[in-house]
Amino acid sequence: MVLKKEKLNGIIQRELTQILQMEVKDPKIGFCTITAVDVTRDLSIAKIYVTFLGKDYDTRDGLEALNRSKGFIRTLLAKRLTIRRVPELHFLLDTSLDYGNKIEKIIKEIHTNEPNE
Structure with missing residues (x-):
């Protein structure tokens, strides 16, 4: 069961990355990277961990845009996966x-403040 879950995590991450790059056209999502996917044991919920790149990017807007597109993304994902639900x-x-x-940064500060022996 663990092997199936880990394999499904990887497949969902790969497919979602392609969907966000090619299919979703919301400009508020911007450059979004999926860093990890964690599916529950019963395969009913997938937690998708995302980061947004860009110094002046508002991550709250990006998450809101992803949540608005959740249904569309899930529909596209259903067409690409071979699981029942x-x-x-x-x-x-x-x-x-x-x-x-x-x-x-903290480690660098410690090393620069260290007296040389």
Whole structure:
């Protein structure tokens, strides 16, 4: 079961990436990257973690645009998948990149403030 879930996560991530690049035309989504997909055990819900690239980009608008397009995206995904029931899509903002950058900045500050021996 775990193998099926992990394989489905990868397939959904690949298909959603293609759908967002080629099919969805909402300019508020902008340059959206799907960083991870996590499907529940019963395959009823898929949590899709996304990041938006661009310094002055409003991520709240991007998430709202994705949530508005959720039905359209799920319909296209259903046509591409060979499973009986397509999971409900939940788009979530992935903050791991920001968190990683913050940690890296703190480590650099520690090393620059360290006395040379």
